[in-house]
Amino acid sequence: MQLQNIYIGSSSCVSIQETFDNPLWFESLKPLTKEPMKVLAPDYKKFLDPTATRRMSKVLKNSLLTARQAMEQQGIAELDAVITATAWGCQEDTTKFLDSFESMGEELLSPTSFIQSTHNTIGGLIAMSVKCNGYNNTISHDFMSFETSLLDAVLLMRENKQAMNCYVGGIDELTDFSAGIFTKAQCFNDAHPVAEAATCFIVHNNEAQKKAVKLSNIALTQSLDQTVLDLIQQNKPDLILSSSVIASDVPVFDYRGLCGEFTTASAFGLYLAVELLTKASAKSAVGVSVAVLKKIAIINVYPEGRCSYLEVEAC
Amino acid sequence: MTWITGIGAVSAIGLDVASNYKSLLESKDGIGYTEYIDTYHKRILPVGEVKLSNEQLIDLLSLDKRDIYSRTELLSIKAASEAYQHAHLGEVKDRTRIAFISGTSVGGMDLSERYYKGYELEGKKELVTKFRKHGCYKHTESAAKALNVQGISTTISTACSSAANAIIYGARLIDAGMADIVIAGGVDPLSKFTINGFNSLKILDTEPTRPFDDSRVGLNLAEGAGYVVLESEQSMKQRGIQPLGRLLGYANTCDAYHQTASSPEGKGAVLAMSRALELAGIQPSAVDYVNVHGTGTQNNDLSEGNALKTVFNGKVPSFSSTKSYTGHTLGASGGIEAAYSLLAINNGVVYPNLRFKTSIADLGLIPQQQVEYKTVNVVLSNSFGFGGNNTSLVFGR
Structure with a gap:
């Protein structure tokens, strides 16, 4: 679907790179290892009230932090919508609660880890905090x-018509337990280590507000099929961010080589696209050799089928 | 707004829509002790369990017995197939124009909790299968595949409002022209995880639940699945199919008050109901029946009751909680109750709120107490979740 008047205003990311609170993170890239990689934890005390967040898992803290930072950068104190993407949800609390009744029996259990185990815990907390x-x-x-x-x-803003600021976050957590299973079961492509991140964006439809890039197209198909190839052909992006082999003349950069492999890695892909379109020094730092960079497509192919095409343009 | 051309439901009160409807009219609940879950609470906490084992469901659905299925997948395929057949979707040629949007709270937790301790000992193939099935998405993809549905598919996980939010997502896809038909709803299985989770919150009743009664002490956890088929007017006319009703309005809001409890005045609930009616272009006085969220907890019913009084300005229409029949099916409830709402419209009937005796002291609201046949043009259906997720749907003739 070709989009009109949808922008990404600002973004924030906690990842295995030093992306958080460091605008020039790409100048000191961390090499990927073979082992599962966890995020570089920010100094939480500096940003979050330690008493209020004492019982929160890492994924909740990272989500709150990135949401607040993106809002700050956008210069907004309120949100109109909170939309959270998470494939595995709050793994740490889920396993903690499973372990608690396995080890202590089913009486007198503390509800804390159960409360924090549901996928919508993240969005609920962000909504409460703002x-x-x-x-x-x-x-x-x-x-x-x-x-x-x-x-x-996009559909929400299309329906509402008035100006809105939407938080859209892509969040996945790696625990020692899930890292063990992901590795043993080879759930993911072997090319990159399994990893995690919390990445978010302020997406809006307000021409007058701060805009980093324009979100120009979004398409979801059954596979990397002709529809996607036609989109590349017609829209002519200058660069494709993808981990898949794509039959086109457009150069492809595998962004998972920077962020590792996880289910919401495409959020990092979009984050990188924004960085590439807005910061002149990012291109050479990450090793993208394209002379003119105005339009980027992010293509994600699901191991079990299905494919997505996202496209952003410089404002 | 989109049309509805099919419904499907499986719950503790019936394996299909017809048997659910029969139980509703006979005031027959499905609450009892679990047959299938090995928990300390199995003879303490009654639940709303679907009266079929996984093996029986596999047989009924003619699935390959050699595969491993989560109960989530089985219940989802069961109810979605019914909605699919009801709307005659087998005849639709372009399969890419049919989307499948489903909601769930815990995905394949029933498998995970049984097997996660032994993961290290498993062979690779079994491990991949079982662990993959933990993901919320898996039942959605399995059902889409079983029905050869090739449009957009995704999974919503907003606890007890999951199915209702899946219906909203589906309606928007049709409005934006990204699908002609959407199978939308939700599913949740009973699990040791959720039984213990809700028990640790001290909101489970050891007796059949009494929603909106002054003596209520909690909910009965339950399982099931419910789906509706949403369809664009053009597609419906082209196929020459009779609609069951329309989705007139909807709203998703957030209470943003507490991680598990609702605000006493029901702020998020008021916003959800009033915005849904506003989008529908309907005055509160035109609502004939409210299928309330009505879990039977102290907190929900008081908060929802206050919200109802606010939205309807003191003149609350006929309302009932069908969770007094089914128990609380979590992520499935919005789908099952959507099916009940459409049955109410099509049959001109409202269902009683079982076991009600005394109205909540601070509230003075009396729910529907008997089966009553009357004209039902507009139904408001509430699904309010854990985490502050409030969703209201408005169905019409």
């Missing part, structure tokens, strides 16, 4: 969680 009574949705659809969340924001 007192957002508006639209609140959580989408959990494996490798398409982030794309279908972005589409949710």
Whole structure:
């Protein structure tokens, strides 16, 4: 679907790179290892009230932090919608609660880890922290969680017509337990280590507000089929961010070589696209050799089928 | 707004829409002790369990017995197939124009909790299958595949409002022209995880639940699945199919008050109901029946009751909680109750709120107490979740 008047205003990311609170993170890239890689944890005390966040898992803290930072950068104190994409949800609390009744029996259990185990915990907490009574949705659809969340924001703004600021986050957590299973079961492509991230965007439809890039197209198909190839042909992006082999003349950069492999990695792909279109020094730092960069497509192919095409343009 | 051309439901009160409807009219609940879950609470906490084992469901659905299925997948395929057949979707040629949007709270948790301790010992193939099935998305993809539906598919996980939000997502896809037909709803299985989770919150009743009664102490956890077929006017006319009703309005809001409890005045609930009616272009006085969220907890019913009084300005229409029949099916409830809402419209009937005796002291609201046949043009259906997720849907003739 060709989009009009939809923008990404600002973004924030906690990842295995030093992306958080560091605008020039790409100048000191961390090499990927073979082992599962966890995010570089920010100094939480510096940004979050330690008492209020004492019982929160890492994924909740990272989500709150990135949401607040993106809002700050956008210069907004309120949100109209909170849309969270997470394939595996709050793994740490889920396993903690499973372990608690396995080890302590089913009486006298503490509810804390159960309360924090549901996928919508993240969106609920963000809404509470910024007192957002508006639209609140959580989408959990494996490798398409982030794309279908972005589409949710687009459809919401299309329907509402008035100016809106939507938080759209792509969040996945790696625990020692899930890292063990992902590795043993080879759930993902072997080319990159399994990893995690919390990446978010302020997506809006307000021409007058701060705009980083324009979100110009979003398409979801059954596979990397002719529809997608036709989109590349017609829209002529200068660069494709993808981990798949794509039959076209457009250069392809595998962004998972920077962020690792996880179900909402395409959110990092979009984050990188924004960085590439807005920061002149990013291109050479990450190793993209394209002379003119105005339009980027992010193509994500699901191991079990299905494919997404996102496209952003410089403003 | 979109049309509805099919419904499907499986719950503790019936394996299909017809048997659910029969139980509703006979005031027959499905609450009892679990047959299939090995929990300490199995003879303490009654639940709303679907009266078929996984093996029986596999047989009924003619699935390959050699595969491993989560109960989530089985219940989803069961109810979605019914909605699919009801709307005659087998005859639709362009399969890419049919989308499948489903909601669930815990996905394949029933498998995960049984097997996660042994993961290290498993062979690779079994491990991949079982662990993949934990994901919320898996039942959606399995059902879409079983029905050869090739349009957009995604999964919503907003706890108890999951199915209702899936219906909203589906309606928007049709409005934007990204699908002609959407199978939308939700599913949740009973699991040791959720039984213990809700029990740790001390909101489960050891007796059949009494929604909106002054003596209510909690909910009965339950399982099931419910789906509706949403369809664009053009597609419906082209296929020459009779609609069951329309989705007139909807709203998703957030209470943003507490992680598990609702605000006493029901702020998010008021916003959800009033915005849904506003989008429908309907005055509150035109609502004939409200299928309330009505879990039977102290907190929900008081908060929802206050919200109803606010939205309807004191003149609350006929309302009932059908969770007094089914128990609380979590992510499935919005789908099952959408099916009940459409049955109410098509048959001109409202269902009683079972076991009601005394109205909540601070509220003075009396729910529907008997089966009553009357004209039902507009139904408001509420699904309010854990995490502050409030969704209201408005169905019409």
